[in-house]
Amino acid sequence: GAVVSQHPSWVICKSGTSVKIECRSLDFQATTMFWYRQFPKQSLMLMATSNEGSKATYEQGVEKDKFLINHASLTLSTLTVTSAHPEDSSFYICSAREGTGESQPQHFGDGTRLSIL
Amino acid sequence: KQEVTQIPAALSVPEGENLVLNCSFTDSAIYNLQWFRQDPGKGLTSLLLIQSSQREQTSGRLNASLDKSSGRSTLYIAASQPGDSATYLCAVRRSNYKLTFGKGTLLTVNP
Secondary structure, eight states: OOOEEEEOSEEEEOTTOOEEEEEEESSSOEEEEEEEEEOTTSOOEEEEEEETTSOOEEOTTOOTTTEEEEEEETTEEEEEETTOOGGGOEEEEEEEEESSOTTOOEEEOOOEEEEEO | OOOEEEEOSEEEEETTOOEEEEEEESOOOOSEEEEEEEOTTOOEEEEEEEETTOSEEEETTEEEEEETTTTEEEEEEOSOOGGGOEEEEEEEEOGGGOEEEOOOEEEEEEO
16 A cells, blocks of 8 residues: 655754654655644644655645755655754644546555754 | 534443434535544544435445435444444534544443
């Protein structure tokens, strides 16, 4: 089946540093990738949608200068949390949509737990 | 604005029991509905996807139904096992392929 690989799985860093998270579709081409954020015992909240070769579309309330998204190829999207602060600590999950058909499901990565000290 | 609600928030059952998880959504104009499983600290595993034109989908011991007009879906798990313990998430697909998730039901199956 379709596999989405997310790296790193866990990162701890100091406040003020920038952190990059990678999301790769291993055995399919993903024209669209999605980035979600999940707080403990809460649902996944969509942060942004990225299409290969174009700028990401951010959801209302998500700072585009804070969360930089790059979708440079059909198999790789990156999320960079710039100048991270403790309130950015969360579980970040990416997903990728296989193909362009209306009925195609989204495949999810295993998530990245980000802890900012 | 689409809202997805899952009931109950948590459920604990003995092994072997059949159980039903509920999901409701406020806007019936959906493309499809998907049930996922999430293990602690992990990503999501897709269990079943029901297109808006379908009434149900089955996979092994799992059966999901969809009543789009009433904004409801159920996930039925037969003969539950301890390995079924996880959080089950329901998500509906809006336009532009965006998913709206519920908060999930935390299922514990006791041996």
